[in-house]
Amino acid sequence: MKVSLLESPRWQTCSDCAVRGFAVCSALDKAELRELVTLSRHIHCDPGATVFAQATMATSFFSVLEGVLRLYKLLPDGRRQIIGFALPGDFVGLAGSPQYEFSADAIGAVVFCQFSRASFARFAENRPRFLRRINELAGRELTRAQEHMVLLGRRSAEEKVASFLVGWRDRLAEIGHVGEVLPLPMGRLDIADYLGLTIETVSRTFTKLERDGIIRILTGGISLLDAARAEALSAA
Amino acid sequence: MKVSLLESPRWQTCSDCAVRGFAVCSALDKAELRELVTLSRHIHCDPGATVFAQATMATSFFSVLEGVLRLYKLLPDGRRQIIGFALPGDFVGLAGSPQYEFSADAIGAVVFCQFSRASFARFAENRPRFLRRINELAGRELTRAQEHMVLLGRRSAEEKVASFLVGWRDRLAEIGHVGEVLPLPMGRLDIADYLGLTIETVSRTFTKLERDGIIRILTGGISLLDAARAEALSAA
DNA sequence: CGTCAGGTTGACGCGTCTCAAAGTGGGTGG
DNA sequence: CCACCCACTTTGAGACGCGTCAACCTGACG
Structure with missing residues (x-):
């Protein structure tokens, strides 16, 4: 069974954008929205494509519309730590330093809004409501970190x-995902690098959770058979 | 040899506060500063005192003036992860959820500014410059995380x-610390819980670094004998 | 000089990593 | 439509780093 995160209808304009309700721009009124649109470009990108790379000039901010990005940092010897996954509605590039502090690439096909940093900053500069919204998103990001x-x-x-698994289920639920099956668009290696483990350990652990009747492994996802036990394991 | 982080002269008023240049309030003019003062209380607290506890109502923001706070999260079974140390100039409480997401207590004696969350929010509400300053601090916090x-x-x-050790040296340097000796006001257990290790492993590793001529262990601190080698180990 | 908290050291076990091989499914071209 | 291919995943065996448990040391303080 193939599970997709791209089932949502495509946007036509900002006002009926699929993530209108929970993206950065939710703090804007119609007029402001119209102005922000002029600063943005919609970008589609293919599976595996790099959106931006650590230590390159940070020229843009991004707001994810569809699909999932993996955000990661690399050590000089190639070790990788995935610091998060960006989902529809997530705003990327907050850190504010002149270079990107991490890399981002697409898992599956991705659509996002791109803003030039300079013009976005100019737009935000004197809009306290918008600045507070950005603060709110930054706070949420920090709590997750x-x-x-x-x-x-x-x-x-x-x-x-x-x-x-529990956290991923909850994040998908927040953006409106429903259904028995929990899609996992990222591969085992991504999960390993997110959790600070090796791919073998992740694989073995999935198998163990399945043996214990807590999950069922499907291609491209899992089914949470015993959510209570999974939550107990994730230990608040 | 005893090393102290409390050598700096004490403040008298906000305008000659020791952290005036790099705390949240650096974005304020004289008039605003005078208004903010009326919302703040100066608090002194003793070594080991808890400033606030995870999952209690988040009624305040804090700005550290002197000393060091340890910020940590606890798992139900008592495992502890220290998520950071707050130094003079650091602003604590950004997350914005109704409850504190972590606990904070004093390492050594600490002095800080306390703001009621509600009145602080009201003060910030329509001050874009101040909001941008808060954003900047949040971004830095996020990068560190x-x-x-x-x-x-x-x-x-x-x-x-x-x-x-390298990161701690750099943070102290940022707030104006100079000298051969790197003070470590936190104990080995704090360092272990910050690094995701046990106290024994930290102790052994300190000893190894000393055997290798990279550091010298002193009471209450270390001396970085071979900064280059330490930086190489910390592998950018 | 005794006490006590914090730090160090040692011996041993376990969880995770490493290295290697085999299995699986989706996509492609014949 | 089938057979091959390739990336990804799973499984196994063995090694090793760090955790655990326990004893000892050290310096600050009364």
């Missing part, structure tokens, strides 16, 4: 995988 | 300790 640190520093492999 | 994730997920014990 802190939770992720606990996971990386203090949880076992099994707890990590369970936390990931 | 991302770097920390790489450390927790992808570095060995030795790399973790070296990164910590």
Whole structure:
């Protein structure tokens, strides 16, 4: 069974954009929205395409419309840590330093809004409501990062995988995903690099969770058979 | 040898506050500063005192003036992850959820400014310059968190300790610390919980770094004998 | 000089990584 | 439509880094 995150209808204009309700621009009125549109470009990109790379000049901000981005940092010797996945509605590029602090590439096909940093900053500059909205998103991002640190520093492999699955389910639910099946558009290697494990450990742990009747492994996703037990493993 | 972070002269008024140049309030003019003062209280607290606790009502924001706070999250079974140390000039409480997402307590004696969340928010509400300043601090915080994730997920014990020492040196330098000796006001257990290690591993790693001539262990701190080698270990 | 918290050291075990091989499914071209 | 291919995943066996448990050391303080 193939599971897709691209089932939502395509947008035509900003006002009926699929992520209108929860993206950055939710804090804008019609007039402002019309102005912001003139600063944005819609970009489609193919599976695996790099959106931007760590340490290159940060010329843009991004708002994801469809699909999933993986955000990651690389060590000089090639070790990779995925610091998060960006979903529809997520705003990317907040850090504010002149270079990107991490890389981003598409998992599957992705559509996003791109803003030039300079003109976006000029637009935001004197709009307290919009600035507060950006603050809100930054705060949420920060809270997620802190939770992720606990996971990386203090949880076992099994707890990590369970936390990931529960967290992923909750994030998809937030953006309106429903259904028995939990799609996992990213591969095992991505999950491993997100959790600070190796691909083999992730694979073994998935198998163990399935043996224990907690999940069912499908191609491109899983089914959470025993959500309560998974939540217990992810240990608040 | 005893090393202190409290050598700086005490403030009298906001305008000659020791952290005036790099705290949140650096974005304010004299008049605004005078207004903000009326919303703040100066608090002194003793070594080990808890400033706020995870999952309690988030009624305040904090700006550190002197000393160091440890910020941490606890798992139900008692495992602890320190997500950061707050130094003079740092602003704490950004996340914006109704409850605190983590706990904070004093390492050594601490002095900070406390703001009621509600009145602080009202003050900030229509001050774009101030909101942008808060954004800037949030972005820096986020960048640090991302770097920390790489450390927790992808570095060995030795790399973790070296990164910590180099990072700590740089943060102290940013707030004006100079001198051969790097003070470490936190104990080994704090360092372990910051790095996702046990206290024994941290202790052993310190010893190894000293044997290798990279550091010298002092009471209450270290001396970085071979900064280049430490930086190489922390592997950018 | 005794006490106590914090730090260090050692021996051992376990969880995760490493290296290697085999299995699986989707896509492509004959 | 089938057979091959390739990337991805799973499984296994063995090694190793870090955790665990326990003992000892050290310096600050009364």
